[in-house]
Amino acid sequence: MATVELKSIRKTYTSEEIIKGVDLSIESKEFVVFVGPSGCGKSTLLRMIAGLEDISSGDLLIDGRRVNDLAPAERGLAMVFQSYALYPHMNVYQNMEFGLKLAKTPEAERREKIMAVARTLQLENYLKHKPGQLSGGQRQRVAIGRAIVRNPKVFLFDEPLSNLDASLRGQMRVELATLHRRLGATTIYVTHDQIEAMTMADKIVVLQKGIVEQVGSPLELYDCPRNLFVAKFIGSPPMNFLPGTVIAASEEQARVRLASGQEIVVVAGGAQGLIGAAVTLGVRPEHVRLGHAVENRGSGQVELVEYLGSAAHLHVRMQDGALLVIQTEGGVRVHADDAVTFSFPAERCHLFNSEGVALHRRSSGRMAA
Amino acid sequence: MSAVTTASQHHRKAAIGAGASGALMLAPAVFVLLVWSVVPLVLTLWYSFQNYNLVDPTLHGFAGVNNYWYLLSDPDFLQSLLNTAILVIGVLVISVGGGTLLAVLYDQEFVGRGVARVLVISPFFVMPTVSALLWKNLMLHPIYGVYSWMMRAVGLTPIDWLQRFPMLTVMMIVAWEWLPFAVLILLTAVQSLDAEQKEAALLDGAGPVARFFHIVLPHLSRAIAVVIMIETIYLLTIFAEIMVTTAGGPGVASTNLAYLIYSRALLQFDVGGASAGGVIAIVIANIAAAFLVRAVARHLEV
Amino acid sequence: MAGQRARGKSLVIAAVGWVVAIWIFFPIFWMFLTSFKGEAGAIATPPRLFFVPTLESYHEVFQRANYWRVTFNTLGVSIGATVVALLFSIPAAYAMAFLPGKRTRGTLLWMLSTRMLPPVGVLVPIYLIARNTHLLDTVTGLALVDMFTNMPITVWMLYTFFREIPVPILEAGRMDGANRWQEITRVLLPLATPGIASTALLSMILCWNEAFWSLNLTSSNAAPLAAFIASFSSPEGLFFGKLSAASTLAVAPILAFGWISQKQLVRGLTFGAVK
Known part of the structure; x- marks a missing residue:
C-alpha cells in the first residue's frame, strides 16, 4: 500500500505552536494509533496529514512523494470523522458515490464498487436510507464505507468510536481491526482512549502538547514507558506512583527508600549517579502481589474494594498516607478496613528521575512473568 | 467541552x-x-454645504453653513425634531412595554393560543401604506370609521382623530405596526427560557411577580436591546404613515424629520436644505444607535 | 379547590389573550370583510358585520388599468432584489462562516452598521443619482436600492445559518475531492436550503412591504403595491371597498409567508441574536 513519513512537521496558529516538530515514519500496511489527552495535537496532526490543515513547516511524504501542497483528494487518503460527517441530504448509496462521482468514475464501475463495499459492511439493505434514519453503528459503517469505496492508499480515523455506546464500541473495535487485516491498508487512527490504542495498534504514538512522547508497539509502551507521562497514560487502572529516594545503586539495580521508610529494590540501570536524589517509583496495580514476602514489602489498610468480577481493585492506604491500587483476582476475600501486606516485584517496578524520565531497563521486550 | x-x-x-x-x-x-x-453619505454632506435648488438654476455655489443655519433657526425644524422624538419614544415605550407583557401572556398555555399568537403578530406583516389607510379610513374616519360608530353608539361625539391629535394618532398607528414585532421577538426569547430554571424558581417559592422580575426580565434583556435597536432605526425614518394620513399636517403638527426632509427636497426642490436635514438625521441616528449597537454587538455570536 | 382556582386562572388568561388578539387583529379582519361589501355596503352606518358578499370591489380593482402592472412591479422588485442580494450574500456568508479571519467580526459589525444609516439621510443623493442614471421610476432602480438596504440582513442571516452546519461535513466533501465550487454547490447549499429559503423569504417580505423608497423613487411607471395603495389616500378617493380589496390583495401573500416562517424571521430580523 503506502508509506507515510513526517519530517519535523510543525503547526503554528497565529503565535501559538500546536505541533512542535514531529518526526515519524509509518510503514506500509501498518496500523498506527495517535493517542494522547485532549489538546495534545493528535487531531491536528491527523488533519495535517489529511490536508485539512496547512503544514507550517516540515515535509509530509506519502510513498516518498512530498504532498504538503496537494489537496486532500489528490493525496490518495480517506478519512472517517468523529461525527461521521455523512452528507445528510444524500442516501447511503449517494454518500458513498459522491467521491467517485467527483473523480469521474464511470457509472457502472461506481455501482460495482459501492455494491461490493455495501456487502462487506452489511449495508445492502440500507442503501436507500438517509443518514438520519440510521443507528449510530450503521452511520459509522457508512462513514467507513465512504472511505473504503475510493480505495485510498491511507485511511485516517479521527476518534471514530467516541460517539458510540460502550458495547457497540467494543464490537466496532473488532470490526475495524478485522477490516484492517483484510484490506491491509495503511491506517492512522486518532483516539484519546488507551484501550483502543492498545487493542488495535501495530504502533502507538503517544503525544502530549504537540510533542511525541514515545513511539512503539503496545507492549513496548506497557513494559517500558519512556517517561512518567506515558507510564500514566498507558494501562488501566493507571500505574501507582510513589515518591522516594535512591539510597543505593548498582549497574542493574537500585534501592529506593519510600516516604514510609520501606526500602524497595528495583531493576533499573544507571541509578548510580542518583544516590540521594528524589525519584518516583512506579508499579502497575496488576503487578503488586498480595501476601507476605521477604523483600520489597509494604503494608496498609484497605479503604475500598471494587469487585469487577474477573478482577478486584483494592484501594489501600499505606502507612505514610499514600494511596495504592492493587489488582487481584476477582474472588479475593478482602474487605474494607482489613490490614493487608503486599510486595512489589523488583523486575516489575519502574523508576523515574526528578524530570520524569524513566531509568533504562535491561530488556526492552516482554519480560517473563 | x-x-x-x-x-x-x-x-x-x-x-x-x-x-x-x-x-x-x-x-x-x-x-x-x-x-x-459611503457615496450617498459623502454626497449628502457635499450638497448640505451648497446652494442647490432643482427649480432655480441661478442659485448655486458654496453656501457655507447657511443651509444648517436656516434649518436650525426654522421653527418647523424644531417642531419636526420634537415630533420625531415623540414618535420614537412613544412607540418604543408602547411596543417594548406592551410587547413584554404580551410575550409573557402568550407564553401561557390556553385554548387556541397558537391562533391568538398569529393574530397578534399579523400587523407587522402589513405594509405601512395599508396600515395607515386602514386606520385612517376604515377605523378612524369621523363618519364611516368603526371607532366613530362605536363612540356614537355609546352617545359620544366622534372625534376626527387625525385633525385633532395628529401626532398622537400617527404614533398609535405606528405602535400598532411595531408592537407585534416586539411580541414576535420577545415571545421567541421567552420561550427559549429554560423550563428547569422556571421550575427551580417555583420550588424556591418565587411568586409570579418575583419570577417575572428576577427570571424572565433578565433573560429578556438582550432581546429587548435588540428590539429597541431595530425599532429605533425604523422609527427615526417613519415616512409612509405620515404621508398617507396627514401629509405632515395640519400645518407641521405631524411632520417628523423624515417628512420635513422629503418636503424640502421633493416638494420645494431645495437640495441643499434637505441635505442639511439629512446630515442631521444621520447624526441623530448615529448617536441613538451608537450605544445600542455596542450593547447588542456584545451579544452577537460572531 | 386548588384545581378550581387554577382552572379559573387559565380561563382569565385565555379570555385576556383572546380579547387582546382580536382587538389587535380587528383592523385586518375588517379590511378583509369590507373588501367583499361593495362600495355602498362599505360605508353603511352602522357598519355591517353580516352581509351578502360581493366581488364587485375586486372586479373594479382588477379593471384599474395599472393594477396588474403594479403587481408585476412588486414581484419584479422583490424577486430581483432578493436573487441579486443572495448572489452577493452567499459567498460572503460562506467566507465569514467557514474561512474567518481577524477582521471577520469587524466586517460583520460594519455591515450591521450600514443598516443604521437612516434612508431619509441619503434621500437627496439617491434621488439625484437615480434621476441622472435614468433609474428613477424603474423597477431596476428600486430593486437595486432594496437590495442594498437588505444585504446586511441577508448576509447576517445566512451567516448564522451557515455557522450551524457542521464543518466536518464540508471537510468530508473536500476529502472526497470536491473543490471550493463543488463544496458550496453540492454540499453546503443543499444542506443550507431551509436557511437560504427563509432568508429569501425575509428579503421578499421586506422588499414587498418597503414604502419609503417605493414612494420616493417611483411614480406611474414602476410603482409597486406599497405606492399604489398610497394613491387611495386622496380625500376624493374615499372608496373603502376598492381600498380594502386592493389592500387585501397586497397584504394576503405576505401575511401567509409571515405566519409560516415566524421562527426563522425572528432570527433574521435580530441578526441571529434571538433564536
Whole structure:
C-alpha cells in the first residue's frame, strides 16, 4: 500500500505552536494509533496529514512523494470523522458515490464498487436510507464505507468510536481491526482512549502538547514507558506512583527508600549517579502481589474494594498516607478496613528521575512473568 | 467541552488557502455595501454645504453653513425634531412595554393560543401604506370609521382623530405596526427560557411577580436591546404613515424629520436644505444607535 | 379547590389573550370583510358585520388599468432584489462562516452598521443619482436600492445559518475531492436550503412591504403595491371597498409567508441574536 513519513512537521496558529516538530515514519500496511489527552495535537496532526490543515513547516511524504501542497483528494487518503460527517441530504448509496462521482468514475464501475463495499459492511439493505434514519453503528459503517469505496492508499480515523455506546464500541473495535487485516491498508487512527490504542495498534504514538512522547508497539509502551507521562497514560487502572529516594545503586539495580521508610529494590540501570536524589517509583496495580514476602514489602489498610468480577481493585492506604491500587483476582476475600501486606516485584517496578524520565531497563521486550 | 470548541475554532481558521479565497468571496458584498454606504453619505454632506435648488438654476455655489443655519433657526425644524422624538419614544415605550407583557401572556398555555399568537403578530406583516389607510379610513374616519360608530353608539361625539391629535394618532398607528414585532421577538426569547430554571424558581417559592422580575426580565434583556435597536432605526425614518394620513399636517403638527426632509427636497426642490436635514438625521441616528449597537454587538455570536 | 382556582386562572388568561388578539387583529379582519361589501355596503352606518358578499370591489380593482402592472412591479422588485442580494450574500456568508479571519467580526459589525444609516439621510443623493442614471421610476432602480438596504440582513442571516452546519461535513466533501465550487454547490447549499429559503423569504417580505423608497423613487411607471395603495389616500378617493380589496390583495401573500416562517424571521430580523 503506502508509506507515510513526517519530517519535523510543525503547526503554528497565529503565535501559538500546536505541533512542535514531529518526526515519524509509518510503514506500509501498518496500523498506527495517535493517542494522547485532549489538546495534545493528535487531531491536528491527523488533519495535517489529511490536508485539512496547512503544514507550517516540515515535509509530509506519502510513498516518498512530498504532498504538503496537494489537496486532500489528490493525496490518495480517506478519512472517517468523529461525527461521521455523512452528507445528510444524500442516501447511503449517494454518500458513498459522491467521491467517485467527483473523480469521474464511470457509472457502472461506481455501482460495482459501492455494491461490493455495501456487502462487506452489511449495508445492502440500507442503501436507500438517509443518514438520519440510521443507528449510530450503521452511520459509522457508512462513514467507513465512504472511505473504503475510493480505495485510498491511507485511511485516517479521527476518534471514530467516541460517539458510540460502550458495547457497540467494543464490537466496532473488532470490526475495524478485522477490516484492517483484510484490506491491509495503511491506517492512522486518532483516539484519546488507551484501550483502543492498545487493542488495535501495530504502533502507538503517544503525544502530549504537540510533542511525541514515545513511539512503539503496545507492549513496548506497557513494559517500558519512556517517561512518567506515558507510564500514566498507558494501562488501566493507571500505574501507582510513589515518591522516594535512591539510597543505593548498582549497574542493574537500585534501592529506593519510600516516604514510609520501606526500602524497595528495583531493576533499573544507571541509578548510580542518583544516590540521594528524589525519584518516583512506579508499579502497575496488576503487578503488586498480595501476601507476605521477604523483600520489597509494604503494608496498609484497605479503604475500598471494587469487585469487577474477573478482577478486584483494592484501594489501600499505606502507612505514610499514600494511596495504592492493587489488582487481584476477582474472588479475593478482602474487605474494607482489613490490614493487608503486599510486595512489589523488583523486575516489575519502574523508576523515574526528578524530570520524569524513566531509568533504562535491561530488556526492552516482554519480560517473563 | 471547551477543548472541543477550541479545536473546532482552530479548524475553522485553518482551512487551506483560507485568506485569499475568503477575501475573494467577501469582496463583492463588501464593495457593494461600501459604495452604498459611503457615496450617498459623502454626497449628502457635499450638497448640505451648497446652494442647490432643482427649480432655480441661478442659485448655486458654496453656501457655507447657511443651509444648517436656516434649518436650525426654522421653527418647523424644531417642531419636526420634537415630533420625531415623540414618535420614537412613544412607540418604543408602547411596543417594548406592551410587547413584554404580551410575550409573557402568550407564553401561557390556553385554548387556541397558537391562533391568538398569529393574530397578534399579523400587523407587522402589513405594509405601512395599508396600515395607515386602514386606520385612517376604515377605523378612524369621523363618519364611516368603526371607532366613530362605536363612540356614537355609546352617545359620544366622534372625534376626527387625525385633525385633532395628529401626532398622537400617527404614533398609535405606528405602535400598532411595531408592537407585534416586539411580541414576535420577545415571545421567541421567552420561550427559549429554560423550563428547569422556571421550575427551580417555583420550588424556591418565587411568586409570579418575583419570577417575572428576577427570571424572565433578565433573560429578556438582550432581546429587548435588540428590539429597541431595530425599532429605533425604523422609527427615526417613519415616512409612509405620515404621508398617507396627514401629509405632515395640519400645518407641521405631524411632520417628523423624515417628512420635513422629503418636503424640502421633493416638494420645494431645495437640495441643499434637505441635505442639511439629512446630515442631521444621520447624526441623530448615529448617536441613538451608537450605544445600542455596542450593547447588542456584545451579544452577537460572531 | 386548588384545581378550581387554577382552572379559573387559565380561563382569565385565555379570555385576556383572546380579547387582546382580536382587538389587535380587528383592523385586518375588517379590511378583509369590507373588501367583499361593495362600495355602498362599505360605508353603511352602522357598519355591517353580516352581509351578502360581493366581488364587485375586486372586479373594479382588477379593471384599474395599472393594477396588474403594479403587481408585476412588486414581484419584479422583490424577486430581483432578493436573487441579486443572495448572489452577493452567499459567498460572503460562506467566507465569514467557514474561512474567518481577524477582521471577520469587524466586517460583520460594519455591515450591521450600514443598516443604521437612516434612508431619509441619503434621500437627496439617491434621488439625484437615480434621476441622472435614468433609474428613477424603474423597477431596476428600486430593486437595486432594496437590495442594498437588505444585504446586511441577508448576509447576517445566512451567516448564522451557515455557522450551524457542521464543518466536518464540508471537510468530508473536500476529502472526497470536491473543490471550493463543488463544496458550496453540492454540499453546503443543499444542506443550507431551509436557511437560504427563509432568508429569501425575509428579503421578499421586506422588499414587498418597503414604502419609503417605493414612494420616493417611483411614480406611474414602476410603482409597486406599497405606492399604489398610497394613491387611495386622496380625500376624493374615499372608496373603502376598492381600498380594502386592493389592500387585501397586497397584504394576503405576505401575511401567509409571515405566519409560516415566524421562527426563522425572528432570527433574521435580530441578526441571529434571538433564536
